[in-house]
Amino acid sequence: MIRSLYSKFFIFTAVIMIGSMIIAFLAVNTFYHQYLKENNDTKNVHIAQEMAEYMATTDHIENYLRTTANVGYKILHIDPDGDTAFYGADFREHNLSGDAIEQVLNGTIYHGMRDFPKETFVTGFFSDETANTVGVPVEIDGQRHAIFIRPDIKLLFTEVHYLLGGMFVAMGIVSMVAMLFIARKLVRPLTELTKATKEIGKEQFAVELPTNRHDEIGQLAESFQQMTERLDASDKMKKQFISDVSHDFQTPLQNIQGYASLLHEGNLTNEEVRLYTEIIQSETDRLSELTKQLLLLTSLDTLENDVQKENFRLDTQIKEVIQKHRWQLMEKNISLTMHLNEMTMYGHQAYMEKVWENLLSNALKYTKENGAINIDVIENDQEIIAVIKDNGIGIEQEKIPFLFDRFYRVDSARHASIEGTGLGLSIVKQIVDLHDGTIRVTSNIDQGTTFSITFPKL
Numbered sequence: 408m409i410r411s412l413y414s415k416f417f418i419f420t421a422v423i424m425i426g427s428m429i430i431a432f433l434a435v436n437t438f439y440h441q442y443l444k445e446n447n448d449t450k451n452v453h454i455a456q457e458m459a460e461y462m463a464t465t466d467h468i469e470n471y472l473r474t475t476a477n478v479g480y481k482i483l484h485i486d487p488d489g490d491t492a493f494y495g496a497d498f499r500e501h502n503l504s505g506d507a508i509e510q511v512l513n514g515t516i517y518h519g520m521r522d523f524p525k526e527t528f529v530t531g532f533f534s535d536e537t538a539n540t541v542g543v544p545v546e547i548d549g550q551r552h553a554i555f556i557r558p559d560i561k562l563l564f565t566e567v568h569y570l571l572g573g574m575f576v577a578m579g580i581v582s583m584v585a586m587l588f589i590a591r592k593l594v595r596p597l598t599e600l601t602k603a604t605k606e607i608g609k610e611q612f613a614v615e616l617p618t619n620r621h622d623e624i625g626q627l628a629e630s631f632q633q634m635t636e637r638l639d640a641s642d643k644m645k646k647q648f649i650s651d652v653s654h655d656f657q658t659p660l661q662n663i664q665g666y667a668s669l670l671h672e673g674n675l676t677n678e679e680v681r682l683y684t685e686i687i688q689s690e691t692d693r694l695s696e697l698t699k700q701l702l703l704l705t706s707l708d709t710l711e712n713d714v715q716k717e718n719f720r721l722d723t724q725i726k727e728v729i730q731k732h733r734w735q736l737m738e739k740n741i742s743l744t745m746h747l748n749e750m751t752m753y754g755h756q757a758y759m760e761k762v763w764e765n766l767l768s769n770a771l772k773y774t775k776e777n778g779a780i781n782i783d784v785i786e787n788d789q790e791i792i793a794v795i796k797d798n799g800i801g802i803e804q805e806k807i808p809f810l811f812d813r814f815y816r817v818d819s820a821r822h823a824s825i826e827g828t829g830l831g832l833s834i835v836k837q838i839v840d841l842h843d844g845t846i847r848v849t850s851n852i853d854q855g856t857t858f859s860i861t862f863p864k865l
Contacts, residue, residue, distance in 0.1 A: 416590040420583070448521035451541045455556050459545040462554070468547070476559075483537055483555040487512065496559055503537035503555065510542075511553035517542030520557070533560055596628055607635060610642065656697070659690035700830040703761065704813070707837045714755045714841050716865075721752040721759075721791065725784065728763040732771060739776045746783045752791060753865045758838045765831035766795045766858055773856065774799035791862045798855040807848050811836040 462468050476482050476495030484492045485508055511517050519540045540555040666683040736743055770780045774797045783794045813833045839846045843863055850856040
């Protein structure tokens with residue numbers, strides 16, 4: 408793939424250079440036909456006329472024409488009898504028409520350079536033919552002669568022209584080499600990215616990329632590095648998640664299997680049968696709750712920010728949740744105070760109910776008998792703020808940052824008797840995030856825990 412990119416860069420560079428040359432050639436060719444061709448013809452006609460004026464006054468015509476040819480011209484001299492004499496280097500082709508010769512001998516100027524039929528300036532300007540000349544009449548001793556001239560291109564190309572031509576060739580070569588070198592430097596990070604991608608495909612996330620470049624490729628490498636780190640964290644979380652789910656399913660399943668085997672063996676007292684049946688029922692309920700929580704988490708994961716929201720009475724919803732848990736409040740003799748006015752919230756009603764159920768359930772679990780729970784919900788022009796506070800056993804400060812991690816449970820002898828899936832607060836956090844809200848936890852050992860949730864009013 409990278410070789411292909413490298414080849415494409417080389418091909419594109421070559422095409423651009425060749426295309427530029429073609430465009431430049433066409434532009435120069437147009438300029439030549441529109442301006443230089445006629446101007447060159449006029450200039451050479453003027454030179455030929457000056458030569459004709461001098462030839463009319465000198466007795467040394469051959470010496471003069473030979474000397475003029477030596478300084479860079481090809482000359483064809485035709486006398487009244489039609490005899491021809493060439494001076495200077497030979498023409499590549501002698502194709503001057505009889506009509507052109509007759510035209511000049513009759514006193515008319517021949518514009519061969521201007522009217523030369525070739526299309527490009529290369530074949531026109533450099534065409535070494537007698538047809539590609541200018542011709543003027545010459546009066547010598549009362550008789551009309553004709554001279555046809557054109558510059559000798561070989562003599563016009565001096566050392567300076569060769570140096571300039573060599574310089575342009577060298578520039579072209581150096582430009583191509585430089586572009587290839589630059590292409591190699593540009594492609595190298597992409598090669599490393601490709602190698603890193605293959606490693607990630609093998610779930611090898613420990614890849615290092617050069618992110619010290621300050622260009623688009625450097626930004627790409629930095630973004631790729633960040634993506635790799637996130638994938639690594641996600642992979643570890645996924646594996647930990649699978650491990651935690653397996654563990655949480657395995658324990659109640661083993662208990663159900665063990666007590667079911669005891670019941671199957673028989674020879675048990677009625678009390679033992681009742682006790683084992685209650686344990687199986689409890690573990691079944693635990694598995695059912697865990698399954699429900701996992702399904703809810705999966706649903707929340709697939710939702711991202713696409714939550715179907717509606718207006719609903721928040722005060723009514725919270726009161727209904729409290730009513731469901733009234734028996735637990737009475738069983739532990741926990742007092743509950745509530746400050747809640749009529750208010751409407753825009754959100755997903757079913758998901759928001761899970762927030763209050765999980766938070767209240769947590770407060771009930773970790774609040775001792777004869778404890779107290781306080782729920783305050785207030786609103787202003789911008790926000791709805793809900794505060795759920797208990798005076799339960801509290802949480803160690805160093806463990807608060809992990810409360811919203813999936814399957815996280817405070818591993819302490821003080822909490823050993825309290826059952827849970829470790830998914831409740833993770834669900835709360837995800838639902839709050841889906842509603843663009845924030846959640847904050849403060850806690851002190853043996854003094855209680857406070858959850859503060861803020862939702863923007865939409």
